[in-house]
Amino acid sequence: xxxxxxxxxxxxxxxxxxxxxxxxxxxxxxxxxxxxxxxxxxxxxxxxxxxxxxxxxxxxxxxxxxxxxxxxxxxxxxxxxxxxxxxx
Amino acid sequence: xxxxxxxxxxxxxxxxxxxxxxxxxxxxxxxxxxxxxxxxxxxxxxxxxxxxxxxxxxxxxxxxxxxxxxxxxxxxxxxxxxxxxxxxxxxxxxxxxxxxxxxxxxxxxxxxxxxxxxxxxxxxxxxxxxxxxxxxxxxxxxxxxxxxx
Numbered sequence: 001x002x003x004x005x006x007x008x009x010x011x012x013x014x015x016x017x018x019x020x021x022x023x024x025x026x027x028x029x030x031x032x033x034x035x036x037x038x039x040x041x042x043x044x045x046x047x048x049x050x051x052x053x054x055x056x057x058x059x060x061x062x063x064x065x066x067x068x069x070x071x072x073x074x075x076x077x078x079x080x081x082x083x084x085x086x087x088x
Numbered sequence: 089x090x091x092x093x094x095x096x097x098x099x100x101x102x103x104x105x106x107x108x109x110x111x112x113x114x115x116x117x118x119x120x121x122x123x124x125x126x127x128x129x130x131x132x133x134x135x136x137x138x139x140x141x142x143x144x145x146x147x148x149x150x151x152x153x154x155x156x157x158x159x160x161x162x163x164x165x166x167x168x169x170x171x172x173x174x175x176x177x178x179x180x181x182x183x184x185x186x187x188x189x190x191x192x193x194x195x196x197x198x199x200x201x202x203x204x205x206x207x208x209x210x211x212x213x214x215x216x217x218x219x220x221x222x223x224x225x226x227x228x229x230x231x232x233x234x235x236x237x
Contacts, residue, residue, distance in 0.1 A: 031188035034196075036099070036154065077099050077181050078140040078150065 021058030025066075033066050035073035038080055042087070044071065049084045095130070095158050095185040097193075098167070101150040101178045104137060114176055115153055118167075125166065127159030131197065144178045156185070156193060 024030070034040070044052050044059075044067050051071055054064045074080040081087070102114060111134075119132055135152035144150070164182055171180045185193070 032186075032192040034192065035183070073181060073183065075141075077101060077152075077179055078142060078144060081141040084141075 023058055023060040023063055025063040026060055030063075033063070033070040035070040035077075036079065038074055041067070041071050041074055041080060045080070045087060047085065047087050049081050049087050093158055093160060095156065095190055096164055096182055097154065097156045097185055097189075098180060098182045100153045100155075100171070100180050101140075101144070102153065103145075103176050103178055104147060104149045104151060106151065106176060111151055114174075118153075118170075119155070121170065122155070122157050122159065122163065122167065125159070125163045127157045127163050130156040130158060131193070132156075147178060150178050 025033070044057055046052055051068055054061070057064070057067075059067060071080060075082050100118065102111065106114065115132070115134060119129060122129060131154075133154045135154065137149055138152050139149050140147070168180070168182065171177050183189075
């Protein structure tokens with residue numbers, strides 16, 4: 001008997017039931033984004049150090065604004081680079 | 089008067105050229121300056137020498153210092169003028185803290201959030217693991233679940 005793992009599909013069965021994006025700050029009730037915590041802010045940057053759009057991160061508008069503000073502050077105090085390659 | 093006294097946070101970046109004694113001296117001079125002008129120091133945190141993400145004034149590292157204090161807007165003005173005149177300072181940033189930021193900094197000092205987060209769940213799990221493998225594994229999973237939430 002073929003187990004579930006042996007069955008092969010032409011198209012991925014995951015298509016159509018994608019999980020809904022959510023705002024992590026609202027979900028975990030994070031009220032303040034620390035600009036001194038560069039490890040956390042890295043999650044919202046791409047490899048070139050650019051801020052990821054809301055459509056990728058799922059942030060609500062309110063917290064996207066605050067993330068952007070925090071990243072810009074972190075850049076000013078040289079915790080994050082303004083321009084780079086291969087950040088991750 | 090009430091709205092004049094606000095919580096502020098300033099990050100200083102000193103040149104890496106300074107010696108240990110000079111660092112202490114400059115840090116103390118700024119702390120004293122804030123106190124002298126009527127500010128209340130809530131916290132001072134010297135991070136020490138740290139690599140910069142990009143060179144500033146041809147220097148690739150700097151000495152970071154973070155202070156949180158309660159003061160008036162005029163004090164911040166005079167402090168920033170002092171910073172601009174000081175050649176030992178590469179960069180500085182002053183931020184006004186809102187109520188959530190104050191709460192966050194309070195928690196951070198107690199080690200509940202932030203980069204130096206203590207993990208009480210992990211510490212509690214280790215003795216349980218020794219007690220019994222099956223029980224320990226089950227409780228360990230529970231602890232991880234709590235952390236992610």
